[in-house]
Amino acid sequence: MKYLEKAFKSELVVLSIGKLLQMLLLFAAIKIYTSYLSDQEIGNLILFLAVGSFFGLALINPVGSYINRKLHVWVSLNTIRENFIFFNYYVLAVSSLSIFSPVVLLMFGVGESINTLHFSLTLFIFIFFTTWNQTVIPSLNLLLHRKAFIFFTILSLIIYLLISTLFVNYIETSALYWVFGQIIGLAIGFMMALVFMAKHVFKMEFRKKNTNFSDFRNVLNFGLPLAAATLFLWILSNSFKMMVDARFGSEGLAYIGLGLGLATSLAGAVESLLMQVFHAHFYKGLSKCKTTDDRSILFQKFINDTIPPISAILFILLVISPFLMSILTHERFYDAYIFLMVGLLVEFLRVSTNIIGHAAHSEFSTKTNIPPYLVGAVFAFIAVYFSTLAENWEILILLSLLVSWTISLTLMIISAKKLLNFKFPWKELLKMILLSSPVIFFSWFFWTLANNILISVLMICLSGLIAMSILYLNYKRREINV
Numbered sequence: 001m002k003y004l005e006k007a008f009k010s011e012l013v014v015l016s017i018g019k020l021l022q023m024l025l026l027f028a029a030i031k032i033y034t035s036y037l038s039d040q041e042i043g044n045l046i047l048f049l050a051v052g053s054f055f056g057l058a059l060i061n062p063v064g065s066y067i068n069r070k071l072h073v074w075v076s077l078n079t080i081r082e083n084f085i086f087f088n089y090y091v092l093a094v095s096s097l098s099i100f101s102p103v104v105l106l107m108f109g110v111g112e113s114i115n116t117l118h119f120s121l122t123l124f125i126f127i128f129f130t131t132w133n134q135t136v137i138p139s140l141n142l143l144l145h146r147k148a149f150i151f152f153t154i155l156s157l158i159i160y161l162l163i164s165t166l167f168v169n170y171i172e173t174s175a176l177y178w179v180f181g182q183i184i185g186l187a188i189g190f191m192m193a194l195v196f197m198a199k200h201v202f203k204m205e206f207r208k209k210n211t212n213f214s215d216f217r218n219v220l221n222f223g224l225p226l227a228a229a230t231l232f233l234w235i236l237s238n239s240f241k242m243m244v245d246a247r248f249g250s251e252g253l254a255y256i257g258l259g260l261g262l263a264t265s266l267a268g269a270v271e272s273l274l275m276q277v278f279h280a281h282f283y284k285g286l287s288k289c290k291t292t293d294d295r296s297i298l299f300q301k302f303i304n305d306t307i308p309p310i311s312a313i314l315f316i317l318l319v320i321s322p323f324l325m326s327i328l329t330h331e332r333f334y335d336a337y338i339f340l341m342v343g344l345l346v347e348f349l350r351v352s353t354n355i356i357g358h359a360a361h362s363e364f365s366t367k368t369n370i371p372p373y374l375v376g377a378v379f380a381f382i383a384v385y386f387s388t389l390a391e392n393w394e395i396l397i398l399l400s401l402l403v404s405w406t407i408s409l410t411l412m413i414i415s416a417k418k419l420l421n422f423k424f425p426w427k428e429l430l431k432m433i434l435l436s437s438p439v440i441f442f443s444w445f446f447w448t449l450a451n452n453i454l455i456s457v458l459m460i461c462l463s464g465l466i467a468m469s470i471l472y473l474n475y476k477r478r479e480i481n482v
Helices: 002-009 010-036 041-075 080-107 115-142 146-172 175-198 212-284 292-319 321-328 329-355 358-362 366-388 395-416 425-435 436-450 453-477
Strands: none
Touching: 010 041, 010 146, 010 212, 010 321, 041 080, 041 115, 041 175, 041 212, 080 115, 115 146, 115 175, 115 366, 146 175, 212 292, 212 321, 212 366, 212 395, 292 321, 292 329, 292 358, 292 425, 292 436, 292 453, 321 329, 321 436, 321 453, 329 358, 329 395, 358 366, 358 395, 366 395, 425 453, 436 453
């Protein structure tokens, strides 16, 4: 009993319960919008989110990463409130800049099935509230307010799901009305989390932040190279959506975009769970490390704690892809499981590349992340472009993405080893996959029944138990001392 009580109080279990609830709500969202929205509107939704992610990755994420790196320092100096206010000016500027992007895309034949004015205004509001929701709430996790982090994350999703469903039911079954509901959920979750942070984190009265050139120089030195790297990362992950929409329309984007997008959502959920457990301790540990050797040891522990279990879970998800499509999407998308399977392989490469890229964050040398993403992005852009000209364009796009991310991961490992001394955990990765291999037998046995909802639910539950067992055993073996 004491062992079970201790297990249920562990960080991994607490965060896993929160992540499970989050995934269930996101799965419900996918099931609802694939049931209500037409193929064209699903393509429009995928396009909208891809454009939004451009500004998030290329312009917001670099500064957000700087915030993560400095958050504990700001808390210790009682300057977090002033830095957040200063960050708000930047968020408003980026959100305003996004207004012009739909007009530019239209010049290239992208987004023709969406009202350009509505696209622009919705994008502005979406980027502003998404940024703040994904800044304030994860900051609570980094500051080890785990339960508050989970509560506000789930609250945002519940409100989003309820309002989006009401909008597409009673107002208009369009992608933009689905997004409107998402914006409302994100906005309410952010504002309530900000109130909590003001009460439990801010420790002194507001005082005007005295900014100087060194403040800007530090952010620029850290953020500009990271912005370039994440821009190329966006091209790697999303440029195919623009090309497919321009050549085949939003309906052509629906199936491949949904399959690969679902892979990104699933992998992102697994990645964020492991990051929620280990990210805070990694950044907190960096603030205490004095030498490069200390940071190398910490970084080795970080990648050992994250890459092998993430790989095992993605492997399990790949094996049960047909069962997932049966549960998560409308029946007309069941055959798109092949896109999900390949997408999960792509996501393994992406997640591993991003985790190895933390070596540059550790050493404040984010410019070293540019070449791996640049080379991969250039290859992906050219390969995807020529793929869209071929008859079997979908298969060629999948191959292009796999090769592109393989190139990026290889170059990222080479680049990171110039900063810190570490070994990629190949042996640990293979061990974790072998532990999860029993799922192959169950999947093969029930493969022909994948469209049966009951069988699919049982398969997912069984696979989930195996996955959580692997995660927990790995966590106990490497348990963090906090």
